[in-house]
Amino acid sequence: MKVLYFAWLRGKVGTGEEELFPPPEVKTLGDLVGWLRTRSPGHAQALADTSLIRAAVNQDYARLDHPLSASDEVAFFPPVTGG
Amino acid sequence: MSCRVQLEDFDPGAELSRLSAGKSHVGAVASFIGLVRGAGDGVSAMTLEHYPGMTERQLVAIEQEARQRWPLDDVSVIHRFGRLLPGDRIVFVAVTSGHRAAAFAACEFLVDWLKNRAPFWKLEETDLGSRWVAAKEDDEARAERWETASAQPKGEM
Structure with a gap:
């Protein structure tokens, strides 16, 4: 599973992209957030408050109950500020 | 249609001419250009980061x-990234249509939705250092007034 981080989340996690193999019990985006928080203090800090972040699965906005599979591209980022 | 995400600058005049060239059925061209605001806000530069792939996908969506809401002839969206x-x-957002009402409304809609859904983030440089720009509630409200069920998820993911 490819996991991407943008803007200030990338700074806190310490990388913009990682290839990960979550355990089988990680079935949803919410499960993934919980698992990622255990990976490092940076991950825990970046993903501490899900009201401050947005997520996409395969480049479409997704909510915490979105199901995941091993080939998905998942991204975490702050609310967007383009335009 | 044309949605472009690019580092380099663009020529609004050339783009507007291209959109309406040789089209006798087009009666209106409406456009918007967003600029980096600096003076007064203490911003000396700004770096736009984006999510390649998702950006193009969201702009097309x-x-x-x-196009489902208004009878549009053509649409052009150009969004820059980098410093x-x-x-x-x-x-740059421009639309062509038979009449001005659809052109004005669709152009405003595109800008409001783009600000709320296209995955771009602004890092501002100021005398005090750099800071990520926070999303404005007003921008979210502007996008929501177009009454959609599928805008960028609010609050909890």
Whole structure:
């Protein structure tokens, strides 16, 4: 599973992209957030408050109950500020 | 239609001419250009980061949504990324239509939705250092007034 981080989340996690193999019990985006928080203090800090972040699965906005599979591209980022 | 995400600047005049060239059925061209605001805000430069792939995908989806709502002839969206200075152009949105009402409304809709859904983030440079720009509630409200069930998820993911 490819996991991407943008803007200030990338700074806190310490990388913009990682290839990960979550355990089988990680079935949803919410499960993934919980698992990622255990990976490092940076991950825990970046993903501490899900009201401050947005997520996409395969480049479409997704909510915490979105199901995941091993080939998905998942991204975490702050609310967007383009335009 | 044309949705472009690019580092380099663009020529609004050339783009507007291209959109309406040789089209006798087009009665209206409406456009918007967003610039880096610097003076007064203490911003000396700004770097726009984006999510390659998702950005293009979301811009196409936003354009398709506009086309479902208004009778549009053509749509052009150009969004820059990278480091920009005050006064630089960031974004260009233009629509052509038979009549001005659809052109004005669709152009405003595209800008409001793009601000709320296209995955771009602004890092501002100031005398005090750099800071990520926070999303404005007003921008979210502007996008929501177009009454959609599928806008960028609010609050909890």
